[in-house]
Amino acid sequence: MLKVFICGGSGYTGSELLRILALHDEVEIVGVTSEKSAGMKVSELFPAFFIYKKLKFESLNTEAIKNRADVYFLALPHGKSQQVAAELLQAGKKVIDLSADFRIKDVRIYEQWYKTQHLFPELLKEAVYGLPEIYREKIKKARLIANPGCYPTSVILPLYPFLKKKLIDTSTIIVDSCSGVSGAGRKADITLSYCEVNEDFRAYNVAKHRHTPEIEQEVGFASGSSITIDFTTHLLPLNRGILSTIYASMKKDLSTAEALEILKEQYQNEPFIQIMPEGELPSMKYVRGTNYCYIGAVVNPRTKRLILVSAIDNLVKGASGQAVQNMNIMFGIDEAKALRSLALSP
Amino acid sequence: MLKVFICGGSGYTGSELLRILALHDEVEIVGVTSEKSAGMKVSELFPAFFIYKKLKFESLNTEAIKNRADVYFLALPHGKSQQVAAELLQAGKKVIDLSADFRIKDVRIYEQWYKTQHLFPELLKEAVYGLPEIYREKIKKARLIANPGCYPTSVILPLYPFLKKKLIDTSTIIVDSCSGVSGAGRKADITLSYCEVNEDFRAYNVAKHRHTPEIEQEVGFASGSSITIDFTTHLLPLNRGILSTIYASMKKDLSTAEALEILKEQYQNEPFIQIMPEGELPSMKYVRGTNYCYIGAVVNPRTKRLILVSAIDNLVKGASGQAVQNMNIMFGIDEAKALRSLALSP
């Protein structure tokens, strides 16, 4: 049994790890931290997770926990993960960091967008961006995984094959994404209270969302060039899910069928990617509670633009499910273990 | 123009007064307070209320405001209203208190359920319970209105004629009520955050909700006896509305048609009460955004119990709309002024 430790277990990505790992028969959760709920049983804070009757939240003390597990999931705020990750790596442990701390390779860009100093630039080089569909081989050997952001996962996967094949004009990429409320985290915040979100829809962080440089980095790597995009995010009145609509002018005329073929070819052996048939597009409900990413494509014959639509569950493929997928890969476990649930539908 | 002042304008009952009074052509809002938002324009905190471009939230200072208006709405927390009401009455003003401070006539019961001392028991005697369908004549002459609670409004109105006519066994009353989330107020509270309420439904404060003694007092007055009820409240995943289902054994066999006739007779001239035809029951959407109360009745022929169902908008007939109705009555204005909107449907 692989021993697993969760740092930051009372937020939505932490609790999602608890939910997913409950079905994983090759791991044992040996500890979980929460500053606010330290001392409480997991089953008290989350009665839905009644099986964790003995596991108690503890305060995070890296020194005290560094010898208790084989792999550590860090579901901590950005800026806080860095230090914990560094100390656990120092102790010879493997770390899967769900924060943004190790995603951006260029320290200056990280510091500019996250307004925080990066104390471990040398670890940035080592960290592997944990998108298995692109970096699986590196993940197998990684000690430190920078688990991708939710929006970037939904944007990079559909764009990747078109960029690699240099089929689109990279100066024309516009990404319009919508996320459910769990993406904002579990917190007391009046703007996230039920009555303020329900029956509402709004754009936020327009032209300044922190996932912008992460997307730009990865689509840049794929295309071999520097890319600047427009990325707009909206808040949907629902719990889970991201749907991204991506627009780009094509360098070469493709039909919708050809665009879909490119996606199918790229992802034909991927366990978690589903390409929609021509004429159909992903719906958020296809991925609710699952680790799947559904992708559809339309070429508008009137404007010659490629329109890609993708759907993921922001807490699963967009966070904790992908983290478990990375863990499975790192430890030679069946990659889909504990991640096979179909969408809760309706 | 009647000069109106709102104490506590940044919560949901306060903002609802701002919304309703925007359509009232015989009043002018001369001031509004908010401790948290003091100094902000109303239109800044609530961009939806753009017409209030000049009105600024101010900190509450009774001394400073007591000469600025004719009538004061107090949308303050219970315990806080008492003092403000007393000082405004002292200054010769009329007060409509939306808190619970003047609803319970028996000081001991108030103090026991609200865990707060009552400093003005003599005002309790003077205060008129602001349910126009029962106390209209007293309201006309009142200086101090105890505006009813949302749940009590939805429960007292349907039960009232049956109690007055002594048709039900008062020891058997069970009230099962469900409210939208705005009933909990506008606040940063993790248990009221979107993801915790959406797709969820739960009972709360079972056997100890503070509206229990208010309901018991008024149904007791109606029946001329002391009544103890079971009152259970649930939180609905929607913004506005209360639906109450009320059960009671009958002292005398009535048919559904006879029960409906009793309701129609009682409320035939009431501008805000609608009785459903036999075979149909109220739906919350009939009252969304309105001051109406819809009531339906079924007699279960197998158990001989009377089942009453009522629907109101908790922020309108359950709070601010009823407060404006009371103001209209107190000042000889058309009772339905600013309150004629039909339900926003869908």
Add this chain to the structure above:
Amino acid sequence: MLKVFICGGSGYTGSELLRILALHDEVEIVGVTSEKSAGMKVSELFPAFFIYKKLKFESLNTEAIKNRADVYFLALPHGKSQQVAAELLQAGKKVIDLSADFRIKDVRIYEQWYKTQHLFPELLKEAVYGLPEIYREKIKKARLIANPGCYPTSVILPLYPFLKKKLIDTSTIIVDSCSGVSGAGRKADITLSYCEVNEDFRAYNVAKHRHTPEIEQEVGFASGSSITIDFTTHLLPLNRGILSTIYASMKKDLSTAEALEILKEQYQNEPFIQIMPEGELPSMKYVRGTNYCYIGAVVNPRTKRLILVSAIDNLVKGASGQAVQNMNIMFGIDEAKALRSLALSP
């Protein structure tokens, strides 16, 4: 591998069987019917269930299917199941019927409430009511399971130990239940369209819901007497879940702690029953997507009434999950196989 056939796979209970059984490693789905979608692949109608790429809906022909599987789930409308069940039993197969056709032991009561003739009264005697917590031993040997209704499951489980111990006055039972919309089935119906249900809440079928006689039968069996109840159902604006609030006067004074002790004692070894600690009550979100039933209790010290609150997912413990639980029991498979998922939360 156990061969499983699903009759009626395009409704919500049928599709829920497809979802749950996708994680069951001891069964193989050999066929699924749908009249409306005959000829379509399951993965076409339900893109979320992409793994069923080969399985096609077929038209129901009992003669043609009776030799293809070991066990047949009937997710058909009541009245239609009877004949199919009879023919499959005749062919020596085991049948789990999710309709109401075999739940009511008294033919006259069935015919009166369901307005349909019962053609196989002799099978009614043989049919086992599939509530494992009460009838597990009989289920082990059953050929024909009458899988319980969703509301009855949520009502019978909390009441059962109190009735068996004769602790409550059976003439005083009032059940107030609320269900998510999936309980009404998958169909084009204007009253179930999004805009008519969203932000709404309404009571329906008051004093005449067809689950009334099913509940009365089972609580009657538990108490050894004939019981008539008031049972009111409401439609909640959410997809899944039932929460029932149950009121009854007690024959003997119990404290809340004692009431909870009775529940714990009854269900201590049950894999799918969770009893809430004193002071807490079930929330629908604890059971979303799961086979669990959460139960809480409060004794109102002022009225001496026992108030029970239970929560289930109407499609899982209230239908398809319980059906799979029954199948597991019938075939000697681990009872919780494929049913261990924790709640999708948030």
Add this chain to the structure above:
Amino acid sequence: MLKVFICGGSGYTGSELLRILALHDEVEIVGVTSEKSAGMKVSELFPAFFIYKKLKFESLNTEAIKNRADVYFLALPHGKSQQVAAELLQAGKKVIDLSADFRIKDVRIYEQWYKTQHLFPELLKEAVYGLPEIYREKIKKARLIANPGCYPTSVILPLYPFLKKKLIDTSTIIVDSCSGVSGAGRKADITLSYCEVNEDFRAYNVAKHRHTPEIEQEVGFASGSSITIDFTTHLLPLNRGILSTIYASMKKDLSTAEALEILKEQYQNEPFIQIMPEGELPSMKYVRGTNYCYIGAVVNPRTKRLILVSAIDNLVKGASGQAVQNMNIMFGIDEAKALRSLALSP
């Protein structure tokens, strides 16, 4: 009193006319049609509209109704409005058509996108596109109003001043819009049933939505050139509202402040347009139930693209409210009469 007739009163735009006109004290509704509900009282089909106790739905017979009113609202399906409008105009009446039949000036484009023949091309020339902010003077004298589509209203208003001033590259316009479910109409359709829409989000009609040519026509008129756009629509899990996010490259560098200034200048005297301050964007809840259009702007300094965000209520400013606004203008009534309600918030 102006006599008003509504053709097609049982859908959502028809019922919204009934809701809005209930507060209009200079009009009288003399008739309303519905094929499905002919013979029913309006208050029976819509208990929320209890004030219409005498008004009955009738079957549409143009001959029989043409002398009963001064102005006719046609809330009929496209293709059906044409004939009715022509006959009413022939009878000397004024017509406000909420369908698409008279919006597209080029018959071939209409026929190509709507797959219906246009029988009255000469009326197309006369019809005035009923967007008061652009065509107010023409509306004053019009006999036939082509009331704008919901999406086009939300797109044309923000783009208009930038196009008129030739500030954007018209080949780069991308519109990403999201609508609440009422936009799809009131009908029994399984894909619009509650469980299929709730907790879901999906794109639909990508690159082929019928509002595309209407938007292209009007932005083309504004810019004096032919424009082809990408227009993507999504279905939001909420009742009312459209939020459009519009992207375009600028011909001339503008700051966000300058872009906002252009909007403010254009719309400074408009009663129903609100421009957001810099740093803030419209939220759907600001317009719920109202005739207002809120517009915000951001210039992305990294891509030099202009991003416009607008919010309207699809049933009010996007349909019936705008229709009443047009009626008020046509008949010399205060333009905002019956349209002053602030947003129902929360």
